[in-house]
Amino acid sequence: MQRRRIRAIVANGLVALLTAVTLIPLVWMVTVSFMPRGASSHFPPPFWPERWSGENYYELLVRREIDGAWFDYRVLPALGNSLLVAVIATVLGLLLTVPAGYAFAKLRFTGRERLLKLLIAGLVVPGQVAMLPLFLLFRELGLVDSFAGVILPGLAGIFAILFVRQSALAIPDEMLDAARLDGASEARIFRSIVLPLLAPITVTLALFLFLGSWNDFLWPLIILTDQSKYTLPVAVGAIVREHAADGELMMAASVVTTLPVLLIFLPLQRFYISGLLGGSVKG
Numbered sequence: 001m002q003r004r005r006i007r008a009i010v011a012n013g014l015v016a017l018l019t020a021v022t023l024i025p026l027v028w029m030v031t032v033s034f035m036p037r038g039a040s041s042h043f044p045p046p047f048w049p050e051r052w053s054g055e056n057y058y059e060l061l062v063r064r065e066i067d068g069a070w071f072d073y074r075v076l077p078a079l080g081n082s083l084l085v086a087v088i089a090t091v092l093g094l095l096l097t098v099p100a101g102y103a104f105a106k107l108r109f110t111g112r113e114r115l116l117k118l119l120i121a122g123l124v125v126p127g128q129v130a131m132l133p134l135f136l137l138f139r140e141l142g143l144v145d146s147f148a149g150v151i152l153p154g155l156a157g158i159f160a161i162l163f164v165r166q167s168a169l170a171i172p173d174e175m176l177d178a179a180r181l182d183g184a185s186e187a188r189i190f191r192s193i194v195l196p197l198l199a200p201i202t203v204t205l206a207l208f209l210f211l212g213s214w215n216d217f218l219w220p221l222i223i224l225t226d227q228s229k230y231t232l233p234v235a236v237g238a239i240v241r242e243h244a245a246d247g248e249l250m251m252a253a254s255v256v257t258t259l260p261v262l263l264i265f266l267p268l269q270r271f272y273i274s275g276l277l278g279g280s281v282k283g
Helices: 002-033 055-061 076-104 112-122 128-142 147-154 158-168 173-181 186-197 198-217 218-223 232-242 247-279
Strands: 064-066 069-071
Touching: 002 247, 055 076, 055 247, 069 186, 076 112, 076 147, 076 158, 076 186, 076 198, 076 232, 076 247, 112 158, 128 147, 147 198, 147 218, 158 198, 173 186, 173 247, 186 198, 198 232, 198 247, 218 232
Parallel strands: none
Antiparallel strands: 064 069
């Protein structure tokens, strides 16, 4: 009994330590963003601001007049662009990958196994390899410098299809066969039986797709040329190039980038965990 209690204390202590290691950099990011300009450049860097200041957020988010000219980092328009792109990419991605994953798991069609092997082989190909031919293709299609050009390449992700397939394998075939015997169409089976069973997986996949689109930097940087269409990572990257030494301003930009993701993730974390556990077990 005593050994069990000691093990529990040690395990809880390790969990608390790992949690602190994970959270301390995030907390420091927030505190530095409220420091006056140059306050974090001392060594060792301070963890807590001596004087709280919102000047970094004001400079980052508010359009202001400097020497008779209006100056704006265009962070808020970039935030709106990122939200628009991420929401559309998530919705369209779910509409394509969830039915595809279910089809690979439960439907019989010619060439299914070969296509599945090709998908698995495609996982080992780095996405950067396809960026140049994809850019040339999109240039011919007139999709350069458009939100459609940003969204289209990630709609039918291989990982998303395989993730849904692995979860759909756990659905009993007897349940689907019984619905077919009752005269239900495949569309009705998918809508009334499969989707409710895959709800946690769908929410988890939606988070994956949203985060992938929200955090994507390289492809939007390549495909977008108009600053008014920049997504948030690209806009922040442009600010970093100009103000790399302004750590407080960069931390404020990081907070603005991270906050919407946290606001979405925290209410859905229960579905996220259950979806990960469900997707890791084959029935």
